[in-house]
Amino acid sequence: MNPLAGYLLVAALLFAIGLAGALTRRNAILVLIGIELMLNAANLNLIAFWRYGPHPEALTGMMFAIFSIAVAAAEAAVGLGLVISIHRHAHTTDLDAMNRMKG
Amino acid sequence: MSVVFYLLAGLTVAGALAAVLLKNTVHCALALTVAFAGLALLFLNLDAQFAGFAQILVYIGAVAILVVFAILLTRGSETPKDGVYSRNWLAGLVIAAGVFAALGWAVLQSVRGLPHAAGPAPTVTVLQIGNALMGRYVLPLEIVALLLTAALIGAVIVAMHEKEGAR
Amino acid sequence: MQETISFTPQLAASPIAGILWLIPAVPIVASGVIALLKQPKRRTAAALAIGSLGFSLLLALVAFGHVVAGWSHGGAVRETVNFTWIQFGSTNVDLGWVLDPLSAVMLVMVTFVGLLIFIYSTGYMAHDENFTRFFCFLSLFAGAMLGVVIANSLLLLFMGWELVGLTSYLLIGFWYQKPAAAAAAKKAFMTTRVGDVFFLLGIVWLFAQTGTLLFYNNGAGSMEATALGGLLAQHAAWGLTAAGAIGLLIFAGAVGKSGQFPLHVWLPDAMEGPTPVSALIHAATMVAAGVYLIARVFPLMHAGALTGGTTAALTVVTWVGAFTAVFAALIAVAQNDIKRILAYSTVSQLGYMMAGLGMGGVAVGMFHLITHAFFKALLFMGAGSVIHGCHEEQDIRRMGGLKSDMPVTFLTYAVGMLALCGFPLFFSGFWSKDGILEAGSVWSVSKGPFYMLVFGALLTAFYMTRQVGYVFFGVNRGEKHAHESPSSMTTPLAILAFFAMTLGFIGTPAWPWFKAFLNGQAAGFDWHGFAEPGLLALMGTSTVVVLVGLFLGWWLYFGKSPKVEDPDVLEAAAPLPWGWLRDRLYVDEFYGVTVIAFYEWWANVADWLDRRVWGGAVSGVAWAFRGWAHLNRFLDSNVVDGGFDKGCEELNTGGGLLSRMENGRVQTYLRLLALAVVLLVAYLIWSSRA
Numbered sequence: 001m002n003p004l005a006g007y008l009l010v011a012a013l014l015f016a017i018g019l020a021g022a023l024t025r026r027n028a029i030l031v032l033i034g035i036e037l038m039l040n041a042a043n044l045n046l047i048a049f050w051r052y053g054p055h056p057e058a059l060t061g062m063m064f065a066i067f068s069i070a071v072a073a074a075e076a077a078v079g080l081g082l083v084i085s086i087h088r089h090a091h092t093t094d095l096d097a098m099n100r101m102k103g
Numbered sequence: 104m105s106v107v108f109y110l111l112a113g114l115t116v117a118g119a120l121a122a123v124l125l126k127n128t129v130h131c132a133l134a135l136t137v138a139f140a141g142l143a144l145l146f147l148n149l150d151a152q153f154a155g156f157a158q159i160l161v162y163i164g165a166v167a168i169l170v171v172f173a174i175l176l177t178r179g180s181e182t183p184k185d186g187v188y189s190r191n192w193l194a195g196l197v198i199a200a201g202v203f204a205a206l207g208w209a210v211l212q213s214v215r216g217l218p219h220a221a222g223p224a225p226t227v228t229v230l231q232i233g234n235a236l237m238g239r240y241v242l243p244l245e246i247v248a249l250l251l252t253a254a255l256i257g258a259v260i261v262a263m264h265e266k267e268g269a270r
Numbered sequence: 271m272q273e274t275i276s277f278t279p280q281l282a283a284s285p286i287a288g289i290l291w292l293i294p295a296v297p298i299v300a301s302g303v304i305a306l307l308k309q310p311k312r313r314t315a316a317a318l319a320i321g322s323l324g325f326s327l328l329l330a331l332v333a334f335g336h337v338v339a340g341w342s343h344g345g346a347v348r349e350t351v352n353f354t355w356i357q358f359g360s361t362n363v364d365l366g367w368v369l370d371p372l373s374a375v376m377l378v379m380v381t382f383v384g385l386l387i388f389i390y391s392t393g394y395m396a397h398d399e400n401f402t403r404f405f406c407f408l409s410l411f412a413g414a415m416l417g418v419v420i421a422n423s424l425l426l427l428f429m430g431w432e433l434v435g436l437t438s439y440l441l442i443g444f445w446y447q448k449p450a451a452a453a454a455a456k457k458a459f460m461t462t463r464v465g466d467v468f469f470l471l472g473i474v475w476l477f478a479q480t481g482t483l484l485f486y487n488n489g490a491g492s493m494e495a496t497a498l499g500g501l502l503a504q505h506a507a508w509g510l511t512a513a514g515a516i517g518l519l520i521f522a523g524a525v526g527k528s529g530q531f532p533l534h535v536w537l538p539d540a541m542e543g544p545t546p547v548s549a550l551i552h553a554a555t556m557v558a559a560g561v562y563l564i565a566r567v568f569p570l571m572h573a574g575a576l577t578g579g580t581t582a583a584l585t586v587v588t589w590v591g592a593f594t595a596v597f598a599a600l601i602a603v604a605q606n607d608i609k610r611i612l613a614y615s616t617v618s619q620l621g622y623m624m625a626g627l628g629m630g631g632v633a634v635g636m637f638h639l640i641t642h643a644f645f646k647a648l649l650f651m652g653a654g655s656v657i658h659g660c661h662e663e664q665d666i667r668r669m670g671g672l673k674s675d676m677p678v679t680f681l682t683y684a685v686g687m688l689a690l691c692g693f694p695l696f697f698s699g700f701w702s703k704d705g706i707l708e709a710g711s712v713w714s715v716s717k718g719p720f721y722m723l724v725f726g727a728l729l730t731a732f733y734m735t736r737q738v739g740y741v742f743f744g745v746n747r748g749e750k751h752a753h754e755s756p757s758s759m760t761t762p763l764a765i766l767a768f769f770a771m772t773l774g775f776i777g778t779p780a781w782p783w784f785k786a787f788l789n790g791q792a793a794g795f796d797w798h799g800f801a802e803p804g805l806l807a808l809m810g811t812s813t814v815v816v817l818v819g820l821f822l823g824w825w826l827y828f829g830k831s832p833k834v835e836d837p838d839v840l841e842a843a844a845p846l847p848w849g850w851l852r853d854r855l856y857v858d859e860f861y862g863v864t865v866i867a868f869y870e871w872w873a874n875v876a877d878w879l880d881r882r883v884w885g886g887a888v889s890g891v892a893w894a895f896r897g898w899a900h901l902n903r904f905l906d907s908n909v910v911d912g913g914f915d916k917g918c919e920e921l922n923t924g925g926g927l928l929s930r931m932e933n934g935r936v937q938t939y940l941r942l943l944a945l946a947v948v949l950l951v952a953y954l955i956w957s958s959r960a
Contacts, residue, residue: 054218073166201945205948
């Protein structure tokens with residue numbers, strides 16, 4: 001199999017797993033875990049394309065990935081802070097119970 | 104495709120699966136760490152050393168810890184009474200499978216256009232990354248810095264307000 | 271028989287002919303003024319009526335004198351004044367009036383007798399509360415009758431004719447609170463209407479055929495040679511010419527108005543009106559209008575006859591007249607109401623007049639009309655005086671012995687009675703009736719009418735004697751004592767009695783002034799007039815007949831004083847025929863079973879049609895509308911509203927369904943997002959497969 005295709009497939013699989021986790025778990029934190037997995041899958045994609053792409057010395061893919069990591073970290077921090085804050089309010093992290101936007 | 108790749112891929116995927124399937128939330132967080140590690144090794148396999156180490160530092164060193172803290176603070180270690188999966192979990196699963204199918208199909212369709220072998224391994228030094236960051240990518244750098252600042256402040260405020268309200 | 275008349279052609283109308291229209295106009299205007307008066311103004315009403323008719327009498331006398339003067343200078347006078355009334359396209363409808371001997375004589379008679387009756391009415395109706403209304407109607411009648419007399423146009427005559435019929439209705443039903451009077455008025459109007467329908471047909475036909483309804487119009491009139499020639503050339507049905515057919519149609523109108531069989535049934539019932547009305551309208555003038563009409567259109571009726579011969583129309587007139595004369599006289603024998611006897615007598619005498627017209631011509635018929643007017647008016651007014659004196663009693667079986675209680679009435683009544691019977695020599699009826707009998711004896715078609723009229727004369731004498739015997743002789747069988755009437759009533763009686771005796775002398779064979787005057791010839795006194803073959807024998811025959819009738823009446827009824835409950839002498843002798851006669855030979859009953867029954871049946875059919883068919887159609891339409899409205903409401907509430915409700919329900923349900931998407935749960939939104947992305951990517955990939 002084409003090596004790049006292999007990396008891409010792995011990334012796709014990771015992405016799907018991350019998505020499945022985000023869509024099916026009840027706990028809000030696990031949704032965030034899923035999101036982190038998705039981001040990582042995207043990073044893998046970037047790095048794989050950087051390595052197998054035409055001009056790796058331009059460092060484009062690497063830079064992109066680094067920035068992505070930074071942003072993902074920031075987002076994880078804020079998200080988890082929100083989850084903690086919600087837990088203080090509703091005393092639960094069950095996403096099914098949080099339907100005050102229903103209508 | 105070398106054996107290394109398959110091993111590393113398997114590790115990562117296993118870790119990811121465990122992260123979403125396990126009942127105990129703490130176990131999920133630990134499995135996530137394994138997945139992160141696998142990914143870092145995959146980066147290293149791809150000659151992206153800086154990215155790999157950054158991954159280890161940031162993700163495993165910070166994000167995973169953060170997740171564990173969150174689980175701790177929200178008593179996520181307790182088993183919920185209604186089960187760990189949400190209502191209509193099957194729909195979510197199907198959709199995720201659909202996504203994977205779409206992506207896989209896209210990849211497989213475009214196999215012909217992909218390069219067959221990698222070029223020579225690039226030498227990426229920290230000096231080059233530093234130069235790129237300060238040179239070509241200075242704007243994204245500044246914006247990310249702004250973003251990090253905002254996130255920092257935001258997280259503090261969110262946490263702090265709650266503290267005040269709880270009192 | 272009548273010879274051809276030559277009248278001086280008119281150059282210009284004399285002044286009297288120019289103002290001739292005032293004669294009917296003034297009484298009509300007086301009637302209008304009286305109609306506006308209040309009820310208590312009796313003297314004003316009476317003064318207006320009598321004054322207007324007196325003025326008309328003066329004018330009539332002037333006109334008469336003018337015509338006599340013209341006649342005495344040789345040649346007769348006929349002056350007409352015509353004018354166009356309506357013009358449509360090229361056809362004109364003209365009206366006009368005529369002054370000739372016939373109209374002059376009739377004018378004088380109508381105004382004179384009318385005036386006497388008006389004066390009589392002031393006494394007779396003195397106690398009636400509707401005095402003013404009575405004179406209003408009387409005046410209107412007088413104006414209308416005079417209009418009929420002077421009319422030169424058949425249309426103007428018809429208008430006067432109808433107006434006379436209207437006033438007759440109003441006056442017969444004057445005491446309209448009495449149901450019998452109201453019914454009698456209606457009957458009179460309806461019966462004469464039947465005749466008038468045919469009359470109108472005749473008028474229309476005449477107009478269509480000749481283009482004019484004027485009688486005399488300098489040669490262009492419908493009674494003049496050109497028009498008559500044209501009518502004779504046309505042939506109608508049953509071997510009649512147009513002239514004959516039109517003549518018969520016009521005669522049908524006269525049959526109704528003059529009470530000939532079979533339209534006589536209204537005249538006896540018309541006695542429900544006040545006695546002056548009976549005297550004026552149903553004795554002297556209105557019923558004579560029919561005879562006058564035939565005299566007016568005599569050239570039409572006579573057209574086409576060979577010398578000495580006659581026409582089909584005149585033959586019909588004669589036979590109808592003769593039959594009516596005998597028919598009515600027979601019924602009069604068995605009647606017990608004083609006015610009804612006189613009514614049937616009038617019908618009988620009108621039959622005589624018609625027969626006289628048919629057999630002897632205008633002069634013969636008109637002479638009897640004039641004399642009859644005087645003595646019949648006298649008899650009716652005398653009967654009114656008797657009724658008034660006997661306190662409104664009208665049954666002759668409850669009267670009696672009035673000879674001594676009411677001498678003036680008795681004397682005048684006796685004069686009238688003898689005139690009616692035709693007592694020889696000194697009574698006008700003798701001469702006029704003899705003229706008719708003489709014409710009958712030489713009639714070319716048949717001697718039948720002659721014998722019938724002779725028999726009629728016998729019956730006339732008989733029933734009048736019976737009446738006089740019951741009323742004036744014997745013992746008073748009434749409840750109260752009778753008294754003589756005031757002079758306002760007896761004076762006209764005396765005047766009329768005088769004329770009843772003397773008028774005959776203008777028509778004797780020795781001095782045929784009347785006939786000569788009407789025909790425009792010279793007249794001289796000549797005793798040799800009596801020397802005509804058969805004339806003296808005829809006079810003797812009629813004298814004998816009258817005396818036999820008088821004797822029979824005297825023998826059966828004088829000196830006896832039967833009680834009210836006792837049957838009549840003849841009734842005891844022959845009850846069955848008497849019953850038939852008393853019941854008026856069942857003509858009314860016959861009409862009731864046939865015509866009236868048919869009319870009621872037809873009215874029921876029309877009612878059924880109206881109610882069921884037309885009403886049903888209207889109801890059906892209304893029902894259809896209601897059904898349509900119901901359908902609309904049903905559609906509106908079920909289909910339209912239901913549709914809307916259903917639609918809204920669907921919208922609601924749809925909205926409800928759609929809002930399930932918004933369940934407030936983040937993961938659901940995420941799933942949807944991911945699904946959408948999947949679909950989009952799939953589509954993109956698919957579409958880019960090349």
